[in-house]
Amino acid sequence: MNYDKELDARGLNCPLPILRTKKSLSELASGQILKINSTDPGSVKDMQAFAKQTGNELLSTAENNGEFIFMMRKH
């Protein structure tokens, strides 16, 4: 999947992945896509909750060897 910006949140723990996601999204235009890499298992549920509450769309969640990859489209 294509994306417009990538955020490396690996090694960070709650709530930093969410805070960095919010910051990265603010640098994107509406409709653009942010790819987020994280190692925090809690971020799976947190990204869903963040998307639901902020209106941004979580397009996909994938796991690869303990690393999580999220694709989020800015509202």
Place this chain on the structure above:
Amino acid sequence: METKKMALIATKGTLDWAYPPFILASTAAALGYEVQIFFTFYGLQLLKKDLSGLKVSPLGNPGMPMKMPFGPKWFKGLNWNIPNAVQSLVPGYENLATSLMKQTIANNGVASIPELRELCVEADVKMIGCQMTVELFGFDHREFMDGIEYGGAATFFEFAGETDICLFI
């Protein structure tokens, strides 16, 4: 959609208890909440310009695991049950526990308190110091960070009365 609001009362002044208010406030702000924190009693320590004095005390805290942040995995997993009597007698025990805690925090990619507080400031979290406590504890406004307000219970209620979430920490 109307902006959601959250008010917190922060009453604890230790390194461990500094986390809940700043984590909740920064996250709520990221979710679009308007946030205000009222710092009272020991919570005022969290508004100090210099946060390096925040400590954690395992003394009389049976809920706190005492584990080492270094060494092989089996060693890190050991829980050191040190009796309260020993903890209270060894000089510098609190300082040792605090530096071990800070190392554990860094090892786990958890933000430091100065970092989390700065994120709150950037996110426009409003911070209010309890003026009564400032006087009670003999503090000086110059010891505290710039850009905060001081007020009393009525100031807190002005915002708290209109919030969706209101917590005492």
